[in-house]
Amino acid sequence: MLLYTFLLKSVCILLAQNSYRLGQVSVEPYSCRDCPSMEASKENASKEYADFEEKVKRTIYIDHLSPQVTTPVIKAALAQCANVTNVEFIVNYTIPYDIPSAALVELDDEMQAKAAVELMTDFPFIIGGMPRPVRATYAKAEMFRDRPPCPDLKKYFRWIKQGDGEYEAMRKLKNLAKRQEAENMALIKNLLDEEKELAKQQQEALNGNGKKYQMLENVVSDGTIRNLAHHYGVKLDD
């Protein structure tokens, strides 16, 4: 805390000149002196964003993927209901746990996207390995890392110094944000642990069943079953 205020003070001196400056940051270039090209660029930006939105509509977001799943696997998987034009895997930069893979899959059109999502929500769709199914949802603009800027997004920024009225409130908000972040991480950890639990249970059950079947198979294959059947007087038909 002490360090924080000290840092603040030293920075405040730096900011002295800027003190309270209200700046409007908008995507439009600032006061164009006289450049018709500015208008053109604005149009370009809108057009680019419109194209991007169109792309978003026909992209689906698949997660809970195994890290071993690759692009051709996804293409083949969806081949039954959609044609895949592009697959972009999401890189994990922020979550400090071992999380399943996820991908943005671009399809030919919106109809296919709809069909794919519906298929995967109605039935457990399994890609590569079993039995954990994947999840598919419609993609959203903010999922794309390399997206064009939204031309209508108005951004404002302000510098706030220690003496300003809002300073306290902003500081609290900052702390709140940090705490919320921590909460989110805790939840993620909790969920991942649950998943591990479930997997463990299923594996155990599976192993148990496996053993049973194996036993049966052995019995059948080496003929003991005939003796048993004879012993119990049970008819054996296949």
Added chain:
Amino acid sequence: MDGSNEQIQFSWGKLRGKGGVKMDTQFYESFTLDNVKYSLYDCVYLFKHGDPEPYIGKILKIWEQNRSKKVKILWFFLPKEIQKYLRGSVVENEIFLASGDGIGLADINPLEAVAGKCTVICISKDERNRQPSPQEQAMADYIFYRVFDVKNCTLSDQLPDKIAGLEVKVLLNPKDELVISSPNAVNVPLNPNADDGLAATAPPPHSAVKEENESPDAAVPLSHPAAKEVAAKLPARVPLSQSVVSKEEQKPVAVIPISESVIKKEDKKSAAAISLSQSAIKEEEKPVASTPHPRSAVVENNAKYTQSQNAHGGERPPKKLKLSQEATVKNMIPAVTETRPLELPSRQADRSKWFKISWDDKLRRADEQGTLVYIQNLDIHFAAADIEELIREALQLSCTAKPINHPTYDDPNNGKAYAIFRTKNDADSAISKINSGLVVGGRPLYCSKGLLKVPKSSGTFVGHLSLHNIKIGQKQREEQKKAVSTSHCSQPNTIEYDLALDWMLLRAKQEKKFEILHKHHKDGRKGFASIGSKTAKAGN
């Protein structure tokens, strides 16, 4: 050129012939742009919007069609661009000529994208190459003797017969020794008031310091006074420029006397750019003697210029439409930016995708160099360009940034991004400023340095079960292998179906939990926003 003139000087040179499908294309041998003459096979700099450093290329063709002027450029590569394929040592100032076929060999660009000439001497021992004299070699901006095949991604010092359809001989050293012509000496009256209205960034990125670490080999002492400042007018920017200066470690080229206000930069690229924007270049011949002329740029004799009026090599502002009122002195420069079409779209896309000097690599390198900043609490709707612009506006620093939220797990209330700055000092100052109180749209940002530790994903996947104990016949094993790479919809009559359903149930629960938590967060934040504004009102 006075302030009111908004056109860049341009004229065609020698005609070469007509062509094209409708005979509507006129080819040329040379042209003059901004009072610099460019001929076929000259080596030039081209700037790409957003990149601090220019690309180097050789002009292969010049033409005009339908009133649009184009040049075809054969690219050179910097050592850092092909680091992955580089074997052995790299000579000082070495660059590599592109050869072979495919993306990255050559591009067609608008003529206006050319930003200056540079000297590139070939020192290959190939018999077709006229061996350069030692002076030529020392004075050249760059040298090359190796080619990089863009198709096979291999480096070779054997020059092929043809590159891009041309005999390689024409691409090597010209017959006559490079005549060191006097740099364009256009004096523009410095107008110290030029940048009164400028709110935009300070030293345009391209003239910013190149990261020394990245290409130590190519560290040519090119000190060129690059940036400017009509320092008197803009105190706010001083801290920035000083931080830039302090970062300098370049060995200045012997001669150039430069007053202290001039910031020496080792960016040789900006050099040529500087020579081009004559707007404020007052060139002196004599001190230039020991520096290659294209870079002569600004040389002051201290006596003449006061601090606030240093003729600085204009930064050739990167071609950004938005920077119509680019920083510093020249009136011309705003004009320049307006009329120049700016982008080199094809080039950038090619380079980043092809080399896969991907964002990930950049991140890692930036982290090592201490220029990586992790910013949180942004609006998740901000795109990369928005964030970069924000940084530029608020801090007058330029950076590359990308938002990095994970769509499944990250809280949508808290947008996160990585920003890579030019220098460590930039990064440090950005962090301290942002943390001290930058509020964007009601969200106080906070940031820290460095990469987050993210574990590499293990190959195994929780939830994919396998049958261990069963002896599997050869055939079955193959089938199983195939099974892993295929996929299917689970049918209700299998065990698998039940298991899968378990998972779906679990997931539905998880989604619900996330939803509740994130909504809770959102409401919490709203509460604050209103408190904040109330206090503000009360304070006012």
